[in-house]
């Protein structure tokens with residue numbers, strides 16, 4: 001296991017328009033591993049993920065986020081990435097005119113700055129092999145970031161970036177949504193290998209298929225902008241059968 005710690009304490013976040021979204025979220029990944037967050041639509045999962053990644057769209061009103069003992073809130077999004085934090089977005093953002101391969105190279109240079117950084121030749125070889133492993137056509141690497149990508153192609157492009165950047169902790173927001181059965185298997189295998197190699201993952205999902213491939217260490221339930229329960233895989237099985245009603249109405 002690649003050592004890392006991650007602690008979120010009493011985090012409260014609002015949207016720019018003042019709407020309160022997170023109301024005191026507390027959880028931690030003391031020794032890394034695979035943690036899953038499940039919760040109904042609108043419960044604040046993506047807001048949590050975006051806040052952890054440093055999105056400027058949300059205002060942190062109170063609370064603490066520590067990654068490897070460092071106060072994450074004092075770091076910009078780039079610095080968070082450099083420290084080994086990666087986020088796959090639920091909604092992919094198009095960056096027309098910037099080829100995907102150039103964007104990944106820039107992120108790679110930030111991640112692996114300093115002595116011993118792999119060369120661009122090594123980068124290209126690795127990119128090509130990783131795209132092939134994901135059945136992601138190499139021609140897509142020349143296209144603008146997410147420009148005209150289908151839903152599933154966009155998800156694969158996020159996983160490709162994760163595999164290239166080898167973050168200590170990957171936050172994956174619905175990376176398994178909208179994938180066909182073959183693509184789901186490819187993506188699930190890739191995530192499984194990533195965590196078997198000792199990386200940690202915080203997985204946000206509505207689907208139970210992914211959890212058949214990757215057994216989580218901890219499952220959290222989020223509702224109304226709070227973590228309201230935690231358990232092991234059996235908690236996910238309960239949600240699959242019963243939904244979220246046992247945690248009360250909104």
Ligand SMILES: Nc1ncnc2c1ncn2[C@@H]1O[C@H](COP(=O)(O)OP(=O)(O)OP(=O)(O)O)[C@@H](O)[C@H]1O
Pocket residue numbers: 015016017019021039040041042043044045046047048057090
């Ligand atoms: N920029 C914003 N301005 C105002 N409200 C927002 C903003 N972003 C999110 N919200 C609201 O905050 C709530 C939580 O949204 P969020 O996207 O975090 O939910 P989620 O748990 O990820 O849901 P889903 O499962 O549907 O992806 C929703 O009610 C949403 O409408």
Ligand SMILES: [Mg+2]
Pocket residue numbers: 045046047090173
């Ligand atoms: Mg979401």
